[in-house]
Amino acid sequence: MPNTLPRILIQPLKPAVIAGITQKLPVLIRVQAPAAAPTESKARKPYHLALVIDRSGSMSGAPLIEAIRCTRHIIEQLEPTDMASLVIFDDRVQTLVAAQPVGDRQALHLALSRVHGGGSTNLYGGWKAGADGLLPAAGQAALTRVILLSDGNANVGEITDATAMATLCAHAAERGVTTSTYGLGSHFNEDLMVEMAKRGGGNHYYGDSASDLFEPFSAEFDFISALCARQVRLSLAAAPQVRIRLLNDYPQRSDTPFPVVHLPDIAFGAEAWALAELELPLALAFDGAGPLLQVAVTASTPEGEPATFADATLTLPAVSMAVWETVPEDALVVTRQSELAAGKLLEQARAAAEYGDWNTVERLLSEARRRFAEQPWVIEVLESMAELAGLMDTARFRKEALYSSRKMSSRISAAEEGSYQGPDTESASASFLRRKTSQGKAQFGKPEDEKE
Secondary structure, three states, X not given: OOOXXXXXXXXXXXXXXXXXXXXXXXXXXXXXXXXXXOOOOOOOOOEEEEEEEEOOHHHOOHHXXXXXXXXXXXXXXXXXXXXXXXXXXXOOEEEEEEEEEOOOOHHHHHHHHOOOOOOOOOHHHHHHHHHHHHHHHHHHOOEEEEEEEEOOOOOOOOOOOHHHHHHHHHHHHHOOOXXXXXXXXXXXXXXXXXXXXXXXXXXXXXXXXXXXOHHHHHHHHHHHHOEEEEEEEEEEEEOOOOEEEEOOOOOEEOOOOOOEEEOOOEEOOEEEEEEEEEEEOHHHHHHOOEEEEEEEEEEEOOOOOEEOOOOEEEEEOEEOHHXXXXXXOOHHHHHHHHHHHHHHHHHHHHHXXXXXXXXXXXXXXXXXXXHOOOOHHHHHHHHHHHHHHHHOOHHHHHHHHHHHHHHHHHXXXXXXXXXXXXXXXXXXXXXXXXXXXXXXXXXXXOOHHHOO
C-alpha cells in the first residue's frame, strides 16, 4: 500500500548476520516522500528561478533556438507570482530581466526574442549574475534555483577553475540558492557541469544535440512542481565498533560526530536512497547483532517548515553460517548494488577512453554485461554505451559514461518502483523518475502540446 507519511526504510542484503565472524553487511537506506501531494488546496510559496543561457558563438543557430524554446516552456509553467530572471552570457554577461514576478510573462518573452549568438564563454560570470540576483530573497521561496545551460568550457572571466566554481555553488546552496546545469553537445566541460550541480544541490543533465534538450528541461520543471522535501540530510549512527562506509558519491559533512549525508531533494511519490556497508566486529557478531544502525533525517518542505521523518533502527539476529546461506537476498538491495557497481565500471571505461584505449573499454563493458545480466535497465544502458564505444568518439563517450554513472548512483526513484520493463513502460512514469538508457538522448517524445 502506498505510504501516506514521510518515512525511512532500512533494508539489509539479508535479514540476519553470521554469528561468530567479522563481516560486511550491505544496507539500503530509503528516504520516502508520501505517495501524493495533499488533496486540499494550499497556496504554495513562489519559485525563484534564474534562467542563465550561454549565447557564445558555438550556440548560434539550432542550439540557441532550442535553448530559447526550452526556456519559454519553463516560463509558461510558472505562476504569475513566481519570480524569474533572465541572464545571457558569452565573454560579456547581461541581465536581460532582473529577478521579478513573472506576471503576464511578456517581459521575459520579449527579452528572449532579442537573444542572439555571441563570442567566448564566461560561464562563471553568467552563473554568478543569476545567483546574485536570487540571493536577497532566497528565504522567501519554495525553491530558489539557477538553471544554467552551456555548450562550452569556462574559458574567460574572473574564475575558470572547476573546483573553485563548484565550491562557490556549494556556498550559494548553503545560503538557499541551488544550481542545476544543462550541457549541450560534445564540447562542454562535463566534469565542471556535473560538479557544479552536485555541490550546488541541484540536478545535472545534458543533450547530445539541441533537439535532446527539451526532455531534461521538462523533467526538471516537473520535479520542481512535485517537490515534497528539500535540504534532505541523512544522519547515520552505528553501534560501538561498527564502521559505516557510504557507497554512493553524495556530499558528506565531516565536522560532525556521525556521518551526515546530503541527499537529493525528494518529490511526492519518490525516494532518495543510499547504500551503506557496515563492518561488524567479531564480538558483536558472536554475541548477537542487536541494534546495529540508527538513521535520522532532517529536511524542510517547500514552505520552509520542518519535514518530519521518524527515526529508523536496524536490529538483526545472529545466525549460523548454514542458516544464513539459506536466507534469500533482498532483490532491491541487489539491484541498487548492481547499479552502483555498473556505475563504477563506467567510470573506469571513461578513464580508458580518455587515453584512446578502446580495447580496455570493450573489455570492461563486456565484463559488466556478464556481471549484471539479471538487471535489464543496467544492461540496456551498457548496450547503449557499447554502441558509443564502437564509434570511438571520445568526447561523446566521456559524457555519456559520466552522466550514466551519476544517474545510477544518485537517481531519485519511485517509492514503489517496479522492475524495469523497457522504455514503453517507463513513459507512464513521471518524467523525473524515468529510467533512460541514454542520458544525452530524448527517448520519450514531446508532450502533444509541444510537438510542431
